[in-house]
Amino acid sequence: xxxxxxxxxxxxxxxxxxxxxxxxxxxxxxxxxxxxxxxxxxxxxxxxxxxxxxxxxxxxxxxxxxxxxxxxxxxxxxxxxxxxxxxxxxxxxxxxxxxxxxxxxxxxxxxxxxxxxxxxxxxxxxxxxxxxxxxxxxxxxxxxxxxxxxxxxxxxxxxxxxxxxxxxxxxxxxxxxxxxxxxxxxxxxxxxxxxxxxxxxxxxxxxxxxxxxxxxxxxxxxxxxxxxxxxxxxxxxxxxxxxxxxxxxxxxxxxxxxxxxxxxxxxxxxxxxxxxxxxxxxxxxxxxxxxxxxxxxxxxxxxxxxxxxxxxxxxxxxxxxxxxxxxxxxxxxxxxxxxxxxxxxxxxxxxxxxxxxxxxxxxxxxxxxxxxxxxxxxxxxxxxxxxxxxxxxxxxxxxxxxxxxxxxxxxxxxxxxxxxxxxxxxxxxxxxxxxxxxxxxxxxxxxxxxxxxxxxxxxxxxxxxxxxxxxxxxxxxxxxxxxxxxxxxxxxx
Amino acid sequence: xxxxxxxxxxxxxxxxxxxxxxxxxxxxxxxxxxxxxxxxxxxxxxxxxxxxxxxxxxxxxxxxxxxxxxxxxxxxxxxxxxxxxxxxxxxxxxxxxxxxxxxxxxxxxxxxxxxxxxxxxxxxxxxxxxxxxxxxxxxxxxxxxxxxxxxxxxxxxxxxxxxxxxxxxxxxxxxxxxxxxxxxxxxxxxxxxxxxxxxxxxxxxxxxxxxxxxxxxxxxxxxxxxxxxxxxxxxxxxxxxxxxxxxxxxxxxxxxxxxxxxxxxxxxxxxxxxxxxxxxxxxxxxxxxxxxxxxxxxxxxx
Numbered sequence: 001x002x003x004x005x006x007x008x009x010x011x012x013x014x015x016x017x018x019x020x021x022x023x024x025x026x027x028x029x030x031x032x033x034x035x036x037x038x039x040x041x042x043x044x045x046x047x048x049x050x051x052x053x054x055x056x057x058x059x060x061x062x063x064x065x066x067x068x069x070x071x072x073x074x075x076x077x078x079x080x081x082x083x084x085x086x087x088x089x090x091x092x093x094x095x096x097x098x099x100x101x102x103x104x105x106x107x108x109x110x111x112x113x114x115x116x117x118x119x120x121x122x123x124x125x126x127x128x129x130x131x132x133x134x135x136x137x138x139x140x141x142x143x144x145x146x147x148x149x150x151x152x153x154x155x156x157x158x159x160x161x162x163x164x165x166x167x168x169x170x171x172x173x174x175x176x177x178x179x180x181x182x183x184x185x186x187x188x189x190x191x192x193x194x195x196x197x198x199x200x201x202x203x204x205x206x207x208x209x210x211x212x213x214x215x216x217x218x219x220x221x222x223x224x225x226x227x228x229x230x231x232x233x234x235x236x237x238x239x240x241x242x243x244x245x246x247x248x249x250x251x252x253x254x255x256x257x258x259x260x261x262x263x264x265x266x267x268x269x270x271x272x273x274x275x276x277x278x279x280x281x282x283x284x285x286x287x288x289x290x291x292x293x294x295x296x297x298x299x300x301x302x303x304x305x306x307x308x309x310x311x312x313x314x315x316x317x318x319x320x321x322x323x324x325x326x327x328x329x330x331x332x333x334x335x336x337x338x339x340x341x342x343x344x345x346x347x348x349x350x351x352x353x354x355x356x357x358x359x360x361x362x363x364x365x366x367x368x369x370x371x372x373x374x375x376x377x378x379x380x381x382x383x384x385x386x387x388x389x390x391x392x393x394x395x396x397x398x399x400x401x402x403x404x405x406x407x408x409x410x411x412x413x414x415x416x417x418x419x420x421x422x423x424x425x426x427x428x429x430x431x432x433x434x435x436x437x438x439x440x441x442x443x444x445x446x447x448x449x450x451x452x453x454x455x456x457x458x459x460x461x462x463x464x465x466x467x468x469x470x471x472x473x474x475x476x477x478x479x480x481x482x483x484x485x486x487x488x489x490x491x492x493x
Numbered sequence: 494x495x496x497x498x499x500x501x502x503x504x505x506x507x508x509x510x511x512x513x514x515x516x517x518x519x520x521x522x523x524x525x526x527x528x529x530x531x532x533x534x535x536x537x538x539x540x541x542x543x544x545x546x547x548x549x550x551x552x553x554x555x556x557x558x559x560x561x562x563x564x565x566x567x568x569x570x571x572x573x574x575x576x577x578x579x580x581x582x583x584x585x586x587x588x589x590x591x592x593x594x595x596x597x598x599x600x601x602x603x604x605x606x607x608x609x610x611x612x613x614x615x616x617x618x619x620x621x622x623x624x625x626x627x628x629x630x631x632x633x634x635x636x637x638x639x640x641x642x643x644x645x646x647x648x649x650x651x652x653x654x655x656x657x658x659x660x661x662x663x664x665x666x667x668x669x670x671x672x673x674x675x676x677x678x679x680x681x682x683x684x685x686x687x688x689x690x691x692x693x694x695x696x697x698x699x700x701x702x703x704x705x706x707x708x709x710x711x712x713x714x715x716x717x718x719x720x721x722x723x724x725x726x727x728x729x730x731x732x733x734x735x736x737x738x739x740x741x742x743x744x745x746x747x748x749x750x751x752x753x754x755x756x757x758x759x760x761x762x763x764x765x766x767x768x769x770x771x772x773x774x775x776x777x778x779x780x781x782x783x784x785x786x787x788x789x790x791x792x793x794x795x
Contacts, residue, residue: 190691227746254635260748261699263645266525296523297647374695380748382638383593475516479509 041245042236043091045221047334048229048381049253049354054334056221058091065156065204068217071174073197073235075226077149077161082223085155088216090332094249096322098305098363100267100390102281103319107414109398110406144169149198155218156209162199166190170199188234197232221334229257231377237370248301248364251309251335256362256384259301261375264364266303267292268428272393274421274454276436284392284429289365291430299372305363306388311338312357317389325361335359360385418457433458502776504577506665507712510656511584514704517648518588524643530598531587537602538583539576545610578622578718578776579606585623588708589752593636601630601637614763617773621719621755628756639749644704653707660711671715673728677735678706678751685743709751718776721762723769730765734758 043058061068145165152159164170167189174181192199204217236244250257258264267288277284293302309316309324316324331339337356366377395417402411426432433454519526547553582605592598605626609618612625630637660666679701686697714720714731721727734754741750 187693191696194690258640258642260640260642261703263522263642264640265523297645299646374693374699380638380641382591382640383636384591384638385593475520476513479512479516 041247043095043247043249044231045090045094045249045251045333046229046231046257046379047251047336048257048379049337051225051227052223052336053226053229054221054223054336056086056090056219056334058088058219059217061217062215065209065217066206068202068204070202071235072200072202073192073232074161074200074222074224075197075228076224077163077198078200078222078224080150080152080154083152083154083159084221084223085157085218086221086332088219090325090329091219091249093323093325093329094333094363095247097317097324098249098307098361098389099321100285100304100392101319101321102278103391103393104278105393105395107395107398107410109400109402110410111402111404112398112400144173146170146173153205153208154220156204156212157217157220158203158205160201162201164189164193164199167193182237185235185237188232192232192235223334223336229379229381231379233366233368233373234376237368237373243367243369246366246368247304248362248366249333250362250364250379251330251333252360252362252381253337253356253358254381254383254385255360256303256306256382256386257364257379258303258362258382258384259364259366259377260380261378262373263296263300264303265292265296265300266388267390269388269390270393271424271428272395272417272421273425273428274418274433275394275396276454277392277425278394280436281392284425285390287429287431289367291428293367295430297372298367298369301364301366301377303362303388304365304390305361306384306386307361308359308385308387309361310357310359318387319391330359415457418454422454422458502577503665504581504776506659506663507581508577508584510659511581511588511708511712514652514708515584515588517652518643522643522645527591529595530590530592533595533598534586534590534602535580535583537599538579538586538606541603541606542576542579545606549610581712582606582623582626585708585713586626589623589639589705590627590630591638591640592630597630597634597636600634601626604629615766617718617763619719619762620759621713621716624713624752624755625759628753639705639752641703641705641748646699646702649702649704649707650698652704653711656707656711666715667717667727668715669724670720670727670731671710674714674731674735675706675710677732678739681736681739682743685739705749706751709755713752714755717774719759719762721765721769721771722773723765723771726765726769726771730758730761733761 043060045054045056047054057072059070146169147163148160149163150159150161162170162173164173167186170189170193171181171186200222202220231246231248233244233246273284289302293300307316309330311327325333327338337354338359340355368377397414398410402408422433515531518524583602586598586601586605590598590601592601605622608620608625608629609622612618612620627637627639631639657668660668660671682700683697686692686700687694714734721730734751737754737758738750741747741754747753
């Protein structure tokens with residue numbers, strides 16, 4: 001897939017994902033202006049072992065740094081050394097490494113001896129750089145039961161850590177300082193304050209920003225110790241109608257993470273899909289995600305990737321569509337236990353000699369809104385080390401003539417396979433052949449034999465994307481029969 | 494005409510409902526069905542139980558029906574004397590426990606079965622077999638875990654109502670333990686989340702719409718062999734478990750607390766049995782009187 005197609009795919013995805021309001025993620029970006037934003041996907045890296053957490057928040061704000069402001073609830077007051085700024089490249093690396101992928105296979109014409117062995121991986125060009133409209137706040141002092149617990153300058157950010165006694169006081173303070181609180185955030189401030197959470201408030205320091213090149217804001221990384229393993233998404237739910245997306249990259253020593261208060265659902269993977277998906281993969285995946293999310297009741301976290309990325313493990317993906325994160329990348333992302341710099345004495349008072357070379361990576365994609373997600377996301381680390389990736393397969397048909405015996409058999413199988421692929425497409429995305437704006441620009445597809453062409457095949461099928469419940473009902477019926485066997489008439493004594 | 498009464502071993506109800514939940518999970522929720530784990534759990538439990546019972550009685554048990562008649566009088570096709578209860582425990586293992594390797598499943602089955610023979614007091618085992626199987630396996634190995642979120646929350650309240658309804662109608666098992674646990678636990682959660690912290694009501698409802706709670710309430714804590722005999726003692730015990738579970742969930746941020754607390758509270762059962770004297774429980778096919786159906790029939794058809 002060349003650069004142009006990648007960009008095209010990206011564009012298709014972005015237009016495919018429709019999200020309404022200025023979104024925030026673990027906290028909220030607060031606006032002065034009422035910005036309507038499309039296609040905002042937050043990204044966050046979570047690293048967890050025992051009670052120690054490292055959270056890195058991607059900052060995709062592109063505008064005047066003066067207008068940026070962010071509020072994040074945190075469980076403890078953070079020390080200065082627990083707050084860092086990291087390079088945003090790590091997010092690109094992780095995203096490219098773990099995004100859903102398309103695999104191409106080539107059929108061999110049984111009448112020829114000529115073989116195609118190419119095996120390529122393609123990915124949707126998911127680029128995540130969108131404008132966030134955020135607010136401006138003058139930095140002023142306390143009052144209203146709001147106490148400034150700490151004040152730091154980290155990188156290009158001015159950071160305040162607030163604790164509040166009551167939500168109205170906090171709300172007033174934020175509003176007075178120019179933070180316009182989204183309507184949905186109101187109802188969660190009180191429970192957060194009563195749960196003893198602090199508020200991590202971030203703005204850009206003009207002078208420090210000037211010293212740095214580029215017009216972007218770097219991700220913030222915070223470390224803290226807390227038994228809670230959660231993401232406070234409730235605060236970022238600005239609008240009851242809008243769906244917001246978040247991608248969580250999690251690193252643990254033991255294995256996969258999963259949500260405990262919502263179902264974690266693995267997308268159907270390693271499925272054969274029609275050839276025309278190849279030029280449309282971004283769009284395909286967008287539709288697939290939306291359809292599966294809908295079908296499973298929306299209140300779910302979707303697993304897109306899970307793999308053992310320990311340095312000693314050489315196979316990090318299958319197929320690999322981008323470089324796997326290196327040890328350095330992982331340490332940057334916050335995986336402290338891989339860090340084995342014996343010459344670094346800066347952490348002299350950090351007694352934990354916590355080296356381990358096991359790292360497990362999970363990528364969860366959560367699409368959330370106020371109605372289906374009444375609680376913050378809570379996670380647990382499980383010892384599940386099974387690998388998983390969202391992977392879809394297209395197969396190019398062979399070309400040439402099929403006059404030999406095996407060739408005719410191949411044609412029959414090809415037709416069946418094309419039928420299956422169209423069925424699978426409908427099952428995965430809820431859309432049939434006729435819903436797709438099919439662009440045939442591949443040589444292989446142009447010369448697909450007529451009887452196996454997708455158009456022909458799909459005309460002979462109905463649209464069927466409902467879950468197949470027959471098996472479930474059959475089982476229930478069977479169990480009902482067994483239960484009847486358990487009944488015995490007894491004479492009443 | 495005297496109303497028809499059916500005799501049904503209450504354990505059928507348990508097996509059927511648990512099988513139903515398992516099917517719902519695999520077929521509807523599309524869990525990654527770990528067939529190896531299911532087969533080894535069920536097979537392992539039955540195998541170990543057969544072996545243990547044979548060793549205990551110093552003779553090879555017959556698999557056929559005749560032998561089982563002597564013990565419990567039930568002519569069900571599953572040998573009740575050594576297989577039925579353990580089948581229920583095995584189903585709990587299938588539903589709740591997740592493992593990485595087959596030998597962990599086997600270990601869980603082994604602990605489940607042998608705990609009934611090793612941890613005894615007054616000729617009765619006091620640990621709930623599946624609970625201790627799960628807890629011990631999770632605690633001892635690094636390759637087992639529980640997934641509280643695997644059920645989702647959509648249909649759970651509905652299932653809870655169905656389960657409760659069935660129990661009420663058929664009176665197939667006692668409800669005092671289940672309800673006292675449930676009301677206490679749910680009540681405390683409500684108090685904490687809605688009154689103290691001020692979350693909206695759907696936050697609280699989401700907390701209690703979990704399949705693990707449903708399973709625990711109606712299928713685990715209600716095990717009559719490992720709960721106290723006297724009704725008062727049962728209620729006290731259930732409330733105690735609920736309070737401690739709540740405390741651990743709300744203030745220590747732990748998950749799956751109920752099962753851990755159940756295992757921890759199991760040694761209390763013999764103590765309570767000494768304090769509150771009542772008859773021991775034995776599995777009997779309980780006479781489910783469907784009187785009300787006859788009444789309903791007479792009303793409707795008269």
